[in-house]
Amino acid sequence: MNATAVADAIVIGAGIVGAACAQALAQRGLSVRVLDAGTPGATAAGMGHLLVLDDNAAELALSQYSLQRWRDIAGSLPNGCAYRSNGTLWLAANAEEMAVAEHKFQVLREHGEACEILAGNALREREPLLREGLEGGLLIKGDGIVYAPAAAQWMLDHPLIRQQRATVTEVDGNRVRLADGQWLSAGMVLLANGIQASELCPELPIQAKKGHLAITDRYPAQITHTLVELGYVTSAHNASGPSTACNIQPRPTGQLFIGASRQFNTTDPEVEGWMLAKMLRRAAEYVPALNTLNVIRAWTGFRAASPDGLPLVGEHPQRPGLWLAVGHEGLGVTTAPATADLLVAQLFDESLPLAAGPYLPQRFLGGSSHA
Known part of the structure; x- marks a missing residue:
C-alpha cells in the first residue's frame, strides 16, 4: 500500500476544532492538508455561543482558558465572524x-x-x-458569540494550509485512505471530524x-x-x-x-x-x-x-501517528482554541497551557502500546 506524502500534518475535519488545530500547526511552520467530506458538521449547525461552564473543574479550566484565547484573537477576526462579547x-x-x-x-x-x-x-x-x-x-x-463557519474559514486561510474535499474511509496511523482508494500520508494525522470520527475509529466512545x-x-x-x-x-x-x-x-x-x-x-x-x-x-x-x-x-x-462530557485531545495510545481532537459535545466552538493549544504543546513536547490529564484519550482507550 503505497501512500503519497502530502504534508507535515493531515487534519480530517474542517469544522471549528479541525480549523483551529490546522491554524496552530501552520503557525508553527508545518504544512497542513485539511480533508473534509463537505457535509455540514456541528460548526455549521451550532449557535456559536462562547461561554464559561463550570459543571466540573476540568470543563471550567478548558472553557475559561479558551474564552480568553477568543478574546485575544477577537481583534483579528473579520467582520463576517460577527464576534461579540455580549455576556x-x-x-x-x-x-x-x-x-x-x-x-x-x-x-x-x-x-x-x-x-x-x-x-x-x-x-x-x-x-x-x-x-x-x-x-x-x-x-x-465575558461570554460572547461568534459566527463559527466564518471563524473556521478564517483559521484555514493560511499559506501553509491546503484544503481538499475528500471522504476518508480508513486511517492507519499517519496514513489515510480516501474513497477513491488513494492513500495519503503525513508526519501526523489528526482526527477532528466530530461524530464521524467513530466511523474511522470504532473504539472511540463518541x-x-x-x-x-x-x-x-x-x-x-x-x-x-x-x-x-x-x-x-x-x-x-x-x-x-x-x-x-x-x-x-x-x-x-x-x-x-x-x-x-x-x-x-x-x-x-x-x-x-x-x-x-x-x-x-x-x-x-x-x-x-x-x-x-x-x-x-x-x-x-x-x-x-464523550461519556464524561470532556473532549479527547492527544495522541491515540494504540495508533502511533494518529492524534485526536474529538468529543467536545456542545463546547466545540468555545474550546477550539484551547484544544489547538493543548494539541500543539503535546506534539512539540512543550509546557502545557493547562493540565492535559482530564482530556487525554488514555482515559477511555487504555495505555500506550508504543513508545
Whole structure:
C-alpha cells in the first residue's frame, strides 16, 4: 500500500476544532492538508455561543482558558465572524434555580470571571422582554458569540494550509485512505471530524446528541444578552431522554437564534416537528414576545459527546501517528482554541497551557502500546 506524502500534518475535519488545530500547526511552520467530506458538521449547525461552564473543574479550566484565547484573537477576526462579547444571562425561574445561580457566581468569581447576581426586578430591567415572575439570574459578562463557519474559514486561510474535499474511509496511523482508494500520508494525522470520527475509529466512545435550532426574521434589537435558563443544567445538559431548554441568542443581524434541544439514539438529520414545537414553546415561556416573531428556518445538528462530557485531545495510545481532537459535545466552538493549544504543546513536547490529564484519550482507550 503505497501512500503519497502530502504534508507535515493531515487534519480530517474542517469544522471549528479541525480549523483551529490546522491554524496552530501552520503557525508553527508545518504544512497542513485539511480533508473534509463537505457535509455540514456541528460548526455549521451550532449557535456559536462562547461561554464559561463550570459543571466540573476540568470543563471550567478548558472553557475559561479558551474564552480568553477568543478574546485575544477577537481583534483579528473579520467582520463576517460577527464576534461579540455580549455576556450570558442565566435565568432562574425559582428559588432552587437561584441557588444554582448563586453557587455558579461563587465558583466563577473565585476563578476571576466578571459576573453579577440579579434579582427578579433587575433582571427585567436588563432584558425587558423576559416574562414577569422570574426569581433572578446570573450575568456572566465575558461570554460572547461568534459566527463559527466564518471563524473556521478564517483559521484555514493560511499559506501553509491546503484544503481538499475528500471522504476518508480508513486511517492507519499517519496514513489515510480516501474513497477513491488513494492513500495519503503525513508526519501526523489528526482526527477532528466530530461524530464521524467513530466511523474511522470504532473504539472511540463518541455518542451523537441531536439538537434542533431555529432562527427568526430580522427585527430591531430587542434582546441584548444570550439568555439561557438555569434549568438547562439539569433538564438538557444531564438528561438521558429528549429534552429542551430555553436558549436565545441575539445575532448582530437583528435575528434571534432559538434553542436548545437534545435527543439521543438517533442520527436522523430531519427536523422533527414535535421537538421543534416543544423547543419553541419552552423559549416563549421565558420570552413571550417570541410568539409574535416569524421563524424563517429550522435545522438540526449532532454534538459529538464523550461519556464524561470532556473532549479527547492527544495522541491515540494504540495508533502511533494518529492524534485526536474529538468529543467536545456542545463546547466545540468555545474550546477550539484551547484544544489547538493543548494539541500543539503535546506534539512539540512543550509546557502545557493547562493540565492535559482530564482530556487525554488514555482515559477511555487504555495505555500506550508504543513508545
